[in-house]
Amino acid sequence: MTPLAEERLDGRIALVTGAARRVGRAVALELGRAGAQVLVHCRASRADADATAAELRALGADAAVLAADLTDAAATTALFAAVAARGGLDILVNNAAVYERTPFEQIDDARLAAMLDANFVAPFRCARLAVPLLRARGGGTIVNLLDVAATQAWPDHAHYCAAKAALHMLTRCLAVELAPAIRVVGVSPGTVALPAGTSAAEAARIIGKIPARRAGTPEDVARAVRFLCAGPAFITGTILPVDGGRSAAGPAVGV
Numbered sequence: 526m527t528p529l530a531e532e533r534l535d536g537r538i539a540l541v542t543g544a545a546r547r548v549g550r551a552v553a554l555e556l557g558r559a560g561a562q563v564l565v566h567c568r569a570s571r572a573d574a575d576a577t578a579a580e581l582r583a584l585g586a587d588a589a590v591l592a593a594d595l596t597d598a599a600a601t602t603a604l605f606a607a608v609a610a611r612g613g614l615d616i617l618v619n620n621a622a623v624y625e626r627t628p629f630e631q632i633d634d635a636r637l638a639a640m641l642d643a644n645f646v647a648p649f650r651c652a653r654l655a656v657p658l659l660r661a662r663g664g665g666t667i668v669n670l671l672d673v674a675a676t677q678a679w680p681d682h683a684h685y686c687a688a689k690a691a692l693h694m695l696t697r698c699l700a701v702e703l704a705p706a707i708r709v710v711g712v713s714p715g716t717v718a719l720p721a722g723t724s725a726a727e728a729a730r731i732i733g734k735i736p737a738r739r740a741g742t743p744e745d746v747a748r749a750v751r752f753l754c755a756g757p758a759f760i761t762g763t764i765l766p767v768d769g770g771r772s773a774a775g776p777a778v779g780v
Contacts, residue, residue, distance in 0.1 A: 532755035535560035538614050538662075539754070542566040542595060542651065543621030545573035548670065548717060551743035552618055553577055555751045557586030561616065564608060565590045568621070595621055595647035596639075605654040614658040615665040616754050619648035619692075622670065629683045637684050644688035649695060656707065664706035666754050669696045670746070671713040673768050693764060700762030708761040710753045715768025717741040737769030 539556045543549040545567040567574035574590045581588035593604035623643040659665035675689035700709040749767045766772045
């Protein structure tokens with residue numbers, strides 16, 4: 526059996542949405558290190574996306590930048606046409622997302638629609654457009670980036686939690702419907718790096734909830750994505766927590 530550290534993605538083409546910065550960038554670089562050709566998607570952060578692609582090329586990986594607003598159906602269709610023109614697709618990582626903290630009574634229809642569009646409708650649409658490309662290359666893998674908020678109740682995050690919960694269920698539904706040719710899995714990060722400006726007291730409070738006693742990193746998430754893409758062909762429908770044991774510690778209310 527090949528050791529996990531040596532599992533490779535040579536010859537595979539991966540599209541990572543929202544790959545210009547943070548977790549998406551780390552995922553793109555990790556897949557590139559594994560030998561994949563990486564299509565770096567961005568919406569508006571073109572300079573950062575170009576920098577990610579340059580880092581990939583420095584690693585010896587083939588990389589290109591594709592820009593599109595994933596909440597725009599026509600733009601997303603054009604994005605996947607561009608993916609097809611570059612050789613097709615073996616791996617889709619639905620990473621692009623938006624995050625917002627808003628009290629429930631202040632979430633108007635526009636805020637709700639924007640959150641659902643970005644965090645559920647867009648990855649749903651991307652998966653649908655990816656399927657024929659994946660099938661054309663004999664099958665493949667869809668990885669949805671979720672959040673512990675998909676299964677935990679956070680005050681002031683009702684629209685965000687609901688959108689991620691919908692994506693959580695979509696992951697399971699597609700795993701059943703698209704098998705056996707296409708595997709669909711999820712990675713559910715907990716606290717992955719602390720927000721800029723977090724006070725020492727707030728950092729201690731957050732980390733105190735994590736059994737691992739540290740915040741995660743984008744690289745922790747990226748290694749989990751690589752594991753699911755490169756290794757276990759019999760795993761589908763799985764949601765892998767990458768949260769330092771936070772979800773194992775029991776139900777939680779609040780961030």
